Amino acid sequence: MTGHGRRPLVAGNWKMNGLRKSVSVVESVRARLTPDLTDRIDVLICPPSTLIASCVAAAYGSPIAIGGQNLHAKASGAFTGSISAEMLSDLGARYVIVGHSERRAYHHETDDGVHAKALAARRAGLCGIICVGETQEEREEGRTLDIVRAQLAIGVPKGATATDTVIAYEPVWAIGTGLTPTPADIAEVHASLREMLTSLIGPEAARVRILYGGSVKPGNARELMSVENVDGALVGGASLVAEDFLGIAQAYAR
Structure with a gap:
């Protein structure tokens, strides 16, 4: 467990990658996850x-959760090509990524839009x-702290809880570049985000998980996950x- 009993979450975002044969990745992860590890962490894949x-279907009966990316x-409504939270839930998804930097950059998503999508997920x-x-x-x-605190202040809905909200800090310059912050x-x-969360939702902030993302690899996962x-x-x-x-998830192995 991390601080305040927060159970670590290792989540995979496949982005716009994967054909039907890629389901074998879920099957491989499922086959190789050990009870010792899944007793300690949550595992999520967002194809x-x-x-x-x-x-x-491939994850059914296992500890692996499946989520959406947007x-x-x-x-519902006349929004051709879009997918609703209800549709994701109907498929069996349990999580959904909201306001990823690539959505913000390429699809011009705003903090207010992120807020609306977070409410929809709930x-x-x-x-x-x-x-x-x-x-x-x-x-x-x-301006790093100013930027991320402003995004959080608008994006997080009132009354957010650890059950319906996870925060992910992903420095845009570190995504897919091989670069990582110290x-x-x-x-x-993360300390600043925790402080901001506390001002937004009170004591519940201590239970909300804050993930790090951006060029996380098996070779650096243990160091990053220990922060x-x-x-x-x-x-x-x-x-x-x-x-x-799995190598990244192993950062939490005993």
Whole structure:
């Protein structure tokens, strides 16, 4: 367990990767997860929406949860190509990523939009993983804490709880680049996010998990996951390879 009994979460985000044969990754992770590890952590895989149902079937009866990567704030309607929280839940998803930096950058998602999507996730009984993070330019300008705290302040719905909300800090400049902040930098950001959460939702903030994401690999996972207030990882490319994803989860092995 991490601080205040927070159970670590190791989550994989496949992004726009994966065909039907990729379900074998879920099967491989399932076959190689040990009870010793799953007694200590939660494991989540977020495939593209085309594979959610197949991955739910592959994970059925195991400790692996399946989630979505995005959602529309409305429950239904004339929104061609979109998927609602209710649709994700109906497929068997239990989590959904909200406000990933790639959605913010390429689809112009705003903090207010993130807030609406987080509310939609709660409405459908999903746990929303709300992403925050700064660009390289913002970091160089010394604005990291201002940026992530502002994103959090608007994105997190009133009354958020540890059951329906997870926070993920992903510095934009570290995603897929092989670069990572120092442990001290990560500790500073996560402590600031915890403080902001406390001002937003009170004592419940101590129970909400805050993940780190951005070039997490088996070789650096143990160091990164040992940082104070880091309650797990949101893993990108490494989650597409069962051995690498499991190697990151092993950071929590006894």
